Amino acid sequence: MSEFKLPEKWQQRWDEEGFTTPSLIQESVYRPLIEGESLVGISPTGSGKTLSYLLPTMQNVQLNEGNQLLILTSSQELGIQVAEVARQWGKDLGLNVQPFIGGANVKRQIEKLKTKPEVLIGTPGRIVELIKQKKIKSHQLKTIIFDEADQLFLPGASHLVEEIIKSLQQEVQLGFFSATADQALAAIQAIKPEIQVIDVTKEDQSKGVVKHTYLVYPSRRLVDGLRRLANIEGFQGLVFFNQLQDLGSAEEKLLFHHLRVASLASDQSKDLRKMSLELFRQGKIVELLTTDVASRGLDIAELPYVVNAEVPLTKESYLHRAGRVGRMGASGQVVTIVQENTLPRLKKLARELDLTIEEVFLHGGALLDEQPEKEIHQPKERKPLKQTEPKVKHEAVKSNTKPKVKNRKKAQKNKGARKRKEK
Template sequence: MIQSKLPEVWQTRWQESGFLEPSLIQEKVFEPLQEQVNLVGISPTGSGKTLAYLLPTLLQVKPGAGNQLLILASSQELGIQVTDVARLWAKDLGLKVQPLIGGANSKRQIEKLKEKPEVIVGTPGRVLEMIKQKKLKAHLLERVILDEADQLLQPGAIEFVQGILKNTQEKAQYAFFSATADVALPAIEKIVTKELTIIDVTDLNPKNEGVKHYFLNVSKRQVVDTLRRLSHMTDFQGFVFFNQLSELGNAEEKLLYNHVPVASLASDQSKEVRKMALERFREKEIRQLLTTDLASRGLDIEKVPYVINVEVPMTKESYLHRGGRIGRMGAAGTIVTLVQEHTVRDLKRMTKELDISVSEVFLHGGELTLEKPIKEEYKEKKTDTTVKKIEKRSKTINPPENKKKKVKKKKDQKNKGARKKKVPLS
């Protein structure tokens, strides 16, 4: 157990944080990271990856020796969150943590760098900017960790990462972490020539039985109204994920018009607006945080019970990361994906490939239920009866052609007979 290897001050903090025992990823990477092994750590979302890399690496950092540890985050929100966690544990060791996150005041960050913080947490663009301005001493960095590595190695970000790694010393230790880092392995191998140890605990982790997966069949026109109805459920609070930013904006406008307490977290917002939205969500001032895959990585907000997918996610990885916002470290949670007749097949195929069981759920009486409401069944029966009555009436008013001919023939025969009777005998 890694607790026995922690300094006394950390053992106290471990207990105060309510941790019982380390997660699998925390246990497996502790010694390799301490021994400066270059590795790729793969573990499901919500399994404690942040502490998995922080604890062993912080113990190797020397107070007062300048920039030594760099942690790259895939988004501003993740960077802020990692900074908060790192500061909590670093202060017990007398270490300073400095964020270099895009969107923040760069002049203030430069001033803080003059204090020679031992730990840097940043987004790739801003970190590379500081290296080029010679404000960050990249050649002093002994360890570089990439959190959500698969995102950091996507086009648009990988160029910055490559620029950063080129400026670090040759013997620097590299560590890549993500729930789907195996997807990024080809990209990792292209930018890192060092031998990498892969530690994958995905199959060793017990499935989180506390998280349930459902789908709710609604038409496209009913999506916003469904979100409104969900917000009125007892104790509801959830992340609401959209595939398209434009649809998010339209939904937010309509929900706010209907006085639903929501906020959005989007890539086109300022850092201050995004920060405020997250704070309001954490304080439970809003019931729904409308967002895109921007918020599907790394964000850890306690006791959020729901994730709502407004439509089927584009990829399996997206479904996994979105779902990872709840059920963290074994907590319970519910994932509901809104589908139509033509998209439910896509969801079932995706969840089957992920070995996830998904069931249909219904929104009735202000709650989600697995049983189809009786009202709906009655409505269908009533509709069927009405249709039959209409058909019967239609047949009476407009009899079939054969019947029409028979009636006409019988009538003609009757009229012919009547005419014969009226003719006088000669």
């Protein structure tokens, strides 16, 4: 018998949202989390990890007792998304949910903290800042969830996580979630040596059919390839770049061609990033150009395409980018643009991830599975010339006789004979 049992108000929302049965990760971590246990939750991208930790932990929050549940996210976009989901479900229980992410006005956030929200969602840098200012009551926290845990323990971010944990004055419940959380397992076990690991990756069946493909296209004509993809009927895709400068150059050229594209980059303001993402979700943009900043946790319903403008640098990067399609049973396609010298690297990534990857062809405004036959241009038949009589050139008939000179004056007649006589 399933232990996944929701409060009556949530059961109604669950039905209205169109959910039928919980995903494997949602069912597997529900009881341990609701009982206050610490754990590592690992499941494929798009398998419902956000609700898997929100639903049990929010039920343990007590109304009007201040900061109790903290959810740390690896990016601003993920923080905003998690906050939206938490607010939807939290309002049914009367919970005050507030986001505290970098890039937002810190003074306004401090004002929001005066309302004593029970649920906090934030990025590590901003949370550390507010704890140091003693605006967040870290001694009141009972549970901390680390979303995209492997990213949070990367160099440059791990020291912030350590500061947050050191600020705690009591033993708290810890939850670490990611599709690749095993990458950070050593760092997690250094904090919590005996932590239980729940990995449902091999058993999970929630992922839809995702087709992995590659398109051979010259690097110097990359923008032309993206332009042609954008003009395919029904196309909409996240386009990933490895370098921020390449993204900016491509966006400028595509906008010059009046294509409906936008970018989502780390050097943009929070409001601009939020607007680009919202326009993309509304279908008003066909290509959203980004880097790995958008590869983690973003949920875009029934997104049909992910395009790698170049081969991702790591297998983890490929896995998380590809995870933007095929979420919760939807189908999708990943297209990686390669050249002859980069194709071996892509095939190596595919072997490491145990993926079947096939070539596709961009032709006639569509992506084809088979190479189109080349059109053979036959030379045009020449019209026969009209038969005409050959022109005969009338050449003068040569003769040994000198032509007679007419009208010669008398004085000149027999001139030669007179000269002989004079001699």
